[in-house]
Amino acid sequence: MKPPPFSYAAPTTLAEAVGLLVEHAESEPRVLAGGQSLIPLMNFRLAKPGYLVDLRNVAGLSGIRLEADVLVIGAMTRMADLERAPEVAVAAPLVAEAVGLIAHTPVRNSGTIGGSLAHADPAAELPAVALALDAELVAAGPGGTRRIPAAEFLTGPFSTALAADEILTEIRLPVWHGGHAFVEFSRIHANFAVVAVAALVELDGRRVRRAALAVTGVAPTAIRATSAEQVLTGAAGDAPPVAEAAEAAVAGLSPAGDLHASAATRLALARTYVRRGIELAISRALNER
Amino acid sequence: MASTTRTISLTVNGRPQTAEVEPRKLLVDFLREDLGLVGAHIGCEHGVCGTCTVLLNGASIRSCITFAVQADGAEVSTVEGLAGSGELHPLQDEFSAKQGLQCGYCTPGMLMRACEILAQNPDPAPAEVRSAIASNLCRCTGYQFITEAVLDAAARMRRAKETAS
Numbered sequence: 438m439k440p441p442p443f444s445y446a447a448p449t450t451l452a453e454a455v456g457l458l459v460e461h462a463e464s465e466p467r468v469l470a471g472g473q474s475l476i477p478l479m480n481f482r483l484a485k486p487g488y489l490v491d492l493r494n495v496a497g498l499s500g501i502r503l504e505a506d507v508l509v510i511g512a513m514t515r516m517a518d519l520e521r522a523p524e525v526a527v528a529a530p531l532v533a534e535a536v537g538l539i540a541h542t543p544v545r546n547s548g549t550i551g552g553s554l555a556h557a558d559p560a561a562e563l564p565a566v567a568l569a570l571d572a573e574l575v576a577a578g579p580g581g582t583r584r585i586p587a588a589e590f591l592t593g594p595f596s597t598a599l600a601a602d603e604i605l606t607e608i609r610l611p612v613w614h615g616g617h618a619f620v621e622f623s624r625i626h627a628n629f630a631v632v633a634v635a636a637l638v639e640l641d642g643r644r645v646r647r648a649a650l651a652v653t654g655v656a657p658t659a660i661r662a663t664s665a666e667q668v669l670t671g672a673a674g675d676a677p678p679v680a681e682a683a684e685a686a687v688a689g690l691s692p693a694g695d696l697h698a699s700a701a702t703r704l705a706l707a708r709t710y711v712r713r714g715i716e717l718a719i720s721r722a723l724n725e726r
Numbered sequence: 727m728a729s730t731t732r733t734i735s736l737t738v739n740g741r742p743q744t745a746e747v748e749p750r751k752l753l754v755d756f757l758r759e760d761l762g763l764v765g766a767h768i769g770c771e772h773g774v775c776g777t778c779t780v781l782l783n784g785a786s787i788r789s790c791i792t793f794a795v796q797a798d799g800a801e802v803s804t805v806e807g808l809a810g811s812g813e814l815h816p817l818q819d820e821f822s823a824k825q826g827l828q829c830g831y832c833t834p835g836m837l838m839r840a841c842e843i844l845a846q847n848p849d850p851a852p853a854e855v856r857s858a859i860a861s862n863l864c865r866c867t868g869y870q871f872i873t874e875a876v877l878d879a880a881a882r883m884r885r886a887k888e889t890a891s
Contacts, residue, residue: 543786
């Protein structure tokens with residue numbers, strides 16, 4: 438199908454863009470970034486915004502820079518640029534690995550990091566990445582800007598802490614010095630993941646100093662597996678308790694089954710992929726020393 | 727709600743174009759209906775099948791999930807531009823010679839995606855080509871011949887470049 442009619446503006450400043458969201462609040466405006474999730478929804482007429490504020494001409498919203506120990510990524514930075522950027526490969530390789538699993542190149546050439554996070558598809562990769570890395574998301578609104586921790590940003594499937602008149606401008610990722618892994622199960626290469634796991638493990642000598650795990654596909658949003666992180670912390674790096682951590686990661690979860698996978702399948706996949714993620718992250722941590 | 731039209735200026739296959747479009751007009755519909763360039767096909771209309779693939783500033787995109795207004799100021803390349811000089815592009819030639827097309831519906835998208843693949847890597851391994859064209863569906867399932875056509879075209883383009891230099 439074709440998208441329903443809407444009014445459109447492509448402002449050149451952030452203030453103007455926020456102003457348009459406020460001014461056209463009654464039209465249920467939406468922000469247009471790369472459009473790779475929003476436009477298909479509009480083609481299906483599952484989304485019918487009366488007004489689109491296109492960010493493509495707003496200066497300063499794309500780019501990647503290192504600020505001390507934080508990798509700052511502009512919200513309009515294209516996925517394809519994240520895949521190739523040397524700064525990302527060094528400071529946040531988890532991002533590059535996850536982005537490589539998002540759809541195909543033609544979608545990654547248009548799709549943006551901010552668009553994916555603001556869309557908050559429960560099966561998407563980047564929310565799990567943001568959670569695992571303890572990202573801060575910077576939002577600009579009529580009252581100025583604020584930083585939202587990733588853990589508070591995801592409020593449900595397709596919903597975030599962003600107010601209707603706020604625009605995501607930057608993603609701030611603390612530089613990760615340990616091993617990383619992003620692993621997922623999808624039925625067809627490049628399809629949405631049924632279950633995905635972001636794993637980060639930092640070793641201190643032979644012990645696990647710090648671990649961070651985020652899992653998608655087992656709850657309404659991506660979640661941190663904190664009890665599994667606790668199991669790993671302090672454990673021996675060359676003989677990590679992966680089975681115990683995998684059990685801890687899914688303990689107490691009751692995912693909804695759907696046509697892609699039953700609840701039991703999702704839990705089984707989560708156990709397997711948590712284990713694989715931890716093992717890969719640890720092997721990389723060991724090899725990089 | 728009536729949406730007012732916008733004026734966009736872009737370059738399509740090297741020719742400057744200025745047009746009035748509704749904001750909701752998809753790029754593929756703009757190319758087909760407004761410019762008469764019907765090479766980019768409409769398949770799934772939600773960004774999955776790849777038959778609408780065109781290049782936007784040299785990068786492959788799905789023109790069915792891109793608004794024409796998003797291409798304002800950009801350079802768009804479609805399959806019609808490949809044989810611009812009157813001679814078939816090596817990719818077109820090899821798709822024909824190697825039977826890299828059967829029904830032909832996916833072909834324009836495959837060709838444009840292949841252009842990008844070879845621009846990024848003029849000497850790809852067979853596995854790299856197979857992985858890269860996974861973005862585009864061929865429901866005749868003629869992937870083997872498409873892969874061979876891309877590899878043969880790559881070899882030809884490398885030879886031509888060596889001869890020229």
